[in-house]
Amino acid sequence: MRAPISIVIPTLNAAAELGPCLAALTEGLQAGLIRELIVSDGGSGDGTLALAEAAGAVVVSGAPGRGAQVARGVAAAGGAWLLILHADTRLAPGWSAAVSAHLAGPSAGDLGRAGWFRLRFRGGGVPGRIVAGWANLRARLGLPYGDQGLLVPAALLARVGGYPALPLMEDVAVARLLRGQMAPLASVAETSAARYLAEGWLRRGARNLWLLARYLAGADPARLAREYGVKRGRP
Numbered sequence: 001m002r003a004p005i006s007i008v009i010p011t012l013n014a015a016a017e018l019g020p021c022l023a024a025l026t027e028g029l030q031a032g033l034i035r036e037l038i039v040s041d042g043g044s045g046d047g048t049l050a051l052a053e054a055a056g057a058v059v060v061s062g063a064p065g066r067g068a069q070v071a072r073g074v075a076a077a078g079g080a081w082l083l084i085l086h087a088d089t090r091l092a093p094g095w096s097a098a099v100s101a102h103l104a105g106p107s108a109g110d111l112g113r114a115g116w117f118r119l120r121f122r123g124g125g126v127p128g129r130i131v132a133g134w135a136n137l138r139a140r141l142g143l144p145y146g147d148q149g150l151l152v153p154a155a156l157l158a159r160v161g162g163y164p165a166l167p168l169m170e171d172v173a174v175a176r177l178l179r180g181q182m183a184p185l186a187s188v189a190e191t192s193a194a195r196y197l198a199e200g201w202l203r204r205g206a207r208n209l210w211l212l213a214r215y216l217a218g219a220d221p222a223r224l225a226r227e228y229g230v231k232r233g234r235p
Contacts, residue, residue: 002035003032003033003034003035003079004033004035004079004080004081004103005028005033005034005035005079005080005081005082005083005099005151006035006036006037006038006077006078006079006081006082006083006154007025007028007034007036007037007038007082007083007084007085008038008040008070008073008074008077008082008083008084008085009021009037009038009039009040009057009073009084009085009086009087010040010041010042010066010069010070010073010086010087011039011040011041011042011044011048011052011069011087012041012042012043012044012048012064012069013044013045013046013048014044014046014048014087014088015044015046015047015048015050015051016046017087017088017192018039018048018051018052018087019051020090021085021086021087021088021089021090022037022051022055023090024090024091024092024093024095025037025091027093027094027095027096028095028096028099030096031096031097031100033096033099033100033103035078035079036058036077036078036079037052037055037056037057037058038057038058038059038060038073038076038077039052039057039058039059039060039073040059040060040061040062040069040070040072040073040076041059041060041061041062041069042061042062042063042064042065042066042069043061043063043064048087058076060072060073060076065165065167066146066170067163067164067165067166067167067168067170067173068165068167070084070163070165070170071162071163071164071165074154074157074162074163077154079154080153080154080155081103081151081152081153081154082150082151082152082153082154082157083099083149083150083151084146084149084150084152084163085149085189086146086147086149086191088147088191088192088194089147089149089189089190089191090122090189090190090191091117091149091187091188091189091190092117092120092187092188092189092190094187095117095185095187095188097187098117098185098186098187099115099151099185099187101186102115102151102183102185112153112156113156113181113182113183114150114151114152114153114156114157114178114181114182114183115150115151115152115182115183115184115185116139116144116148116149116150116151116182116184116185116189117148117149117184117185117187117188117189118132118136118139118148118184118185118187118188118189119132119135119136119139119145119147119148119188119189119191120132120188120189120190120191121190121191121192121193121196122190122191122192122193123192123193123197124193124196127196127201128193128196128201130201131196131201131205135148139184140184142175142179142180142182143172143175143176144171144175144182145171145172145175146170146171147189147191148189149185149189150171150174151185152178156178156181157174157178160174160177160178161177164177166221166222167221167222167225168211168215168221168222168224168225168228169211169212169215169221169224170221172212172215172216173221207228211224211228
């Protein structure tokens with residue numbers, strides 16, 4: 001029997017973060033969980049593709065845009081389950097046991113439940129713990145973000161219409177499609193605090209909340225992306 005999970009990672013000049021992200025996946029190979037690794041690249045000019053190829057990844061290339069990149073990666077995947085990760089996310093040791101338990105439990109089957117990891121920031125200090133706490137609460141209320149990872153049966157994702165190829169808020173869109181069909185995984189996804197540290201925790205947090213509110217109120221994701229100059233596909 002082939003391993004069940006295709007891992008999909010969108011990248012754009014992610015060489016600085018991709019190596020540790022891939023290293024954290026090794027235990028999944030040892031546990032027999034990973035069928036394939038798909039790196040969906042948006043035109044990197046650094047060493048991202050060399051790292052992906054050295055790791056034995058299938059590389060899918062196209063225009064930048066995280067939603068579209070994930071959608072292209074999903075289209076190339078052959079696993080019964082998909083694990084969608086950002087390039088600056090590192091799964092904590094023991095994640096493979098949590099995923100195995102999810103696959104073997106009530107969520108087993110092609111139309112089982114999706115799962116997400118608890119969020120933690122690298123180098124975030126007290127502000128990072130506060131923001132992560134809010135993010136984990138939001139996820140329990142049905143709205144995990146992409147930096148928490150998404151483990152989802154391929155058949156379930158197809159049934160709800162596939163991964164949204166949006167220029168912004170693609171992770172919110174897919175969470176809304178999967179609402180009521182997600183459960184927390186008993187492990188942690190650790191992500192970079194770099195953007196918060198660069199912009200300031202309050203400023204970045206307020207910006208994210210404002211974007212979310214406008215999107216939920218019906219604003220066009222393409223317009224939001226243009227207004228905020230968002231560069232999608234980045235790690």
